[in-house]
Amino acid sequence: MNASDNQQEQDGVEPNVGPIPEAAPEFHPYHHPAAGWGAAKSVTRFLLRERELVDGPRAIMKMNHEKSGFDCPGCAWPDDTKGLKLDICENGIKHVTWEMTRKRVDRTFFAEHSVSELSKWSDFALEDQGRLTEPMRYDPESDHYVPISWKDAFATVGRALRELDDPNQAAFYTSGRLGNEATFLYQLMARELGTNNLPDCSNMCHEASGRALQASLGTGKGTVDLKDWDATDALFIMGVNVASNAPRMLTALAEAYHRGAQIVHINPLVEAAATRTIIPHDIADMALFRATRTSTLNLQVRIGGDMALMRGISKAVLEQSGTDPKALDPEFIDRHTSGFEEYRDLCEATPWEEIELQSGLSRDDILKAAHVYRDADRSIVSWCLGVTQHEHGVDTVREIVNLLLLRGNLGREGAGPSPVRGHSNVQGNRTCGIDHRPSPEFLDRLAEVCKIDPPRAHGLDTIGTIQAMNRGDVKVFVGMGGNFALAAPDTPYTYEALRTCDLTVQVSTKLNRSHLVHGRQALILPCLGRTEKDHQRAGVQSTSVEDSMSMVHLSVGMKRPASSQLLSEPAIVAGMARAALPDSATPWQWYVEDYDRIRDTMAQALDGFEDFNRRVRLPLGFRIKQPARELVFDTPSSRAEFSSAPLPDVVPAPGTLALGTMRSHDQWNTTIYSDNDRYRGIKNLRTLVFMNAADMRERGIDEFDPVDITSTAKDGSTRHLNGYLAIPYDIPRGCAAGYMPEMNVLCALVDYSTQSDQPIMKHVKVTITRAT
Template identity: 40%
Template structure:
């Protein structure tokens, strides 16, 4: 099945109708990702200065319909259902209930959420936070989801720092922190170097561990345009995914009215799970051999002028054997040499990657190896070329830009101290892994969540859920109900907020917000729909009210003024970050927004060496936890369905992979099924084989034959998160290694329990 096309349009229409607001959704979609409209609440792909009539994808449309639903979770609903009962509901059913509309407090005596006034909620939370602050200000964690605006994120990080800590974990900790660690060492900036315009100038595009059909479908428009120009597209991905095989453009009359489609990948390499490091090494090795024989591939002038460490890197690559490269990557030498030949002949190569590279034990080295490959040909700081990490959440990169970080050296603490007359904490805060550890050992006593569904998103989720209920305080700023909300701490509050698509009026004036996309452009976003309920408050209004009640005048921050006029927050951001946000108010509303400075695009290398750096890994094994285990051990990767955005499950179907009505599926190669004495449709338990004394198991999974390399299996995120040990994370970045987990398979039934379709073949 191709990505896009009529099936995509049908899915969008069905969701708009099911949510009971098709006219409202249709009007909103025409404003989505437009200069005078709102930034999509789904992925962070770039927003063009000259948008299409329909500048949204299927996933973005689903997210819009989901937020603009006509359904409401009223206080009466919570009066009819205990929290224990709701804990048994599926992720889909919880969020499908509709929008939260009133502040709620968990009542342990009745095991129900009960309505509270805003004053009661703010005062109750503040009272507990002030008491915890007096005991230990580092015991509270301020988590931020990627959906929050730059204005809200800036206020959130300032609240945490005035409170007394740098405990600011966010979505990046679970996805692209490997990028934020790898790229500064390699090219001196923590973000990618590609702008949207570069796709029109590239003559080769490389996808590694990024599936745009599910994760960022709007990108397929740039991919289609490139393919129409004859640009080769090379994809490395363990599963054969529809979005990397064929695309039918819903905005192309020819493709919608005929059998025509765009072939996405000209070369598709089904690398073994965790084999990217070896595969990229093989491509580099082949390019070095070609160059040594007098062929193309190396930009020697660029290497000599702009890079450091090439000789040591080339020596390391030359010492890697083809036998080991083939074994670890699962790819033949001839396949990798063919890739090298295409890249060597290209003048402008874009390297696109996602969490398929970052969420491994060697995720940092994975990113740096892709960077090495691009540096060999001078493909950084050249029009039509560069490295392109695709962020999974709509403003997660922007949050880091305005101070959401646990690393004090990355925040302008001296400027904040002078600007607001307080002494910011200088100790490193808790990232996601450290926050999880604190929940488990009791050192974290309050979790404040600006969005998110942590008990589903976090690794080792079974262990963490048991400890979460013991937290003295949990606070959630949210639009809908999710699983984490129905595991309340000893004191728990739900604070319902406006969604990004809704009009945010403060002091009678409609407010704009700002967002940063994956390519480092800052855009305005303005709601277009009336709020779901008059009791809702904006995220910024909630955060500033909390700050006033908790830290008061401990710093000279005009919280109340910010709440009434978001332009004042942007002015404050410009003072803290003048190089990025000068003339903020004028620039962010212009078509296409404005670009954040990016020194590497100008070949200005902000590394200690003053040059871009080749950095060799220590070996080819991406997952050091796996090799020592018996042959029956398989490598598990977690994946998302086409009816899903992060932990939000729109339905139990996955039409791209031919799955309907369930997410308890384990995708296996048919020979692995036979080798394990199983049959398609059989139910199995999956157990982690990297032992630390904890038995991690997910039961009731149904085996399904699929086009995936032998020795590898795939299951859905977040259903498989209990299998990921908390310590099984990327070295250097602490990103949970969701994409390569050593597991074993154990039959739960002796024979097949359901009919099985043939192995999926997206071709």
């Protein structure tokens, strides 16, 4: 049992850690290139452990291929546009192999293990049991899951939804791995029922990006594609651990360095991907152990200090414009923007001392970044959750756009904003209708095409759904993929919320914590994975996904399904819809017989999906049109909007630290493959906290000392983790970091951004003391 479990159990939270270590914890700072032979060895060990030395390599040869291939269910980094044969990464291979396991969780397994027993298992142990094989329902008398037919399972869902006093007593959650066709049917079902309660994982990750880009540019997405990455002169990579979270980006970084582009990494931690890499598909580099640099400048901004850094670069550029007429693009600013004068005045009025204090960087370091930006003809700024999961996440993304607008870095090759989506189809989910705040225009078109009367009031997001479940206002929760119980903040509160429901439904491929933290009634509905063939009446079906750069392409599974009883996600949605809406005129079953029919309807209902079935079968698919890329802005002024927000105070109070939660390398979202974190030098340990060595000395803490961590929420309430081990790390003073989902217990539900409604999971106020 890990040191943290005692406190978690006192708080009513089951242990939620990875595999129990077989050896003592180790920490050895990592000094090697990212990817390369380390990744190859890691993949080989993983394939051996999972006994997938035949099907694993076969799948790898199909993954992310344009013809007859399936899309990696991991990150949303775009597929290579130049015909790369091995467009793969270590974590993608692990993710696919984890799905393709030969292990099975069937009725015999559930008969042998009660829910109470399984609740004591680690999350690694739960998922490691293998693929779910048939629908199951929770039997409260025996405390076991027992088999249920698909017909009866759908009837259970339908009855629960029909008996609600108000359709808003149901919430329909979506994970980012759901394909576009199932996404469209899922939101259609919810809206035909009469609710916009459509929380999704984007509510916890990139909601700030969408709202900021919408306000600044009139689009909720980035404007660049891979061709722009190939053409840019400067890349600014903010708040992302590339080697673990978007590993295929390493190829783009290496190529950028080779052609002379400047690469600036901005992160409290200098991650392995911000130093050097050996790209595994580059045979010569692998054979010669020849690494390529992936950065020309690393800036260790304090947690939450990214906005101050962007303001500092803008201030420097504006100061240079007094003597250098090329520092700004006045023609672009005059023709295409609004609010420039106010922003210039704000930058001039912001003292350098305040920028240095809030960013945690010296003026000299900020000027280095400013010179890179000023000297580049074309610049891209790319960011992930290190920027968004803060109170001021929206303002920070808008500050990024401000900087880009100063030099006209928009609407031309090699320039623009480029958010990094962390899950395979989270952007496609939003595009295809998963939005608790749908626009009137979207609802009008949906009503016209699908002949329904969708509700107009905004629905509940993730935070709102958890709060409503706890109040008893949401009685039915449907989770379409993911592991909601662990992904959400404030773990004990989220558990309590789920257990308050009358019915929880989880559509899943593998056993996870959300099946054990359930309502009075509970269903597990097993679905096909993306690697598996989807046979329907019209033949083998394909599904589409949208990547981080708005490219939409098809994915076709290549493997026999893990069980004959698995249904596809569209089929499961249609089954629930038919049971809940017996008088519906929507041809649910007709849609499932041939997904082309779903796509034909989507072509009529969704802007940018015109001629969907033909275009998605083009080489590389198609890119959804981006008006802002063409300098057409759907904003009140019909221009790109500068923002003028004040700098937030992100400096921790004396005695406190700002803690950010993050993944380890051997982890994908809430799925934990091992207790190792190779790129940070960790073995056999997850219950840890990374700290600055000076902060440790100040508190009398030595390496591997057990510590107690206490977070304090906005409302004054506190949360605790005891017995975590302290690791000295190269991180700014006043900052600390540790792994989710274990540390989600520290993230209070009341601590969400007033700008984006996102949980503030990258800026938790904590005190850390040596355990007594």
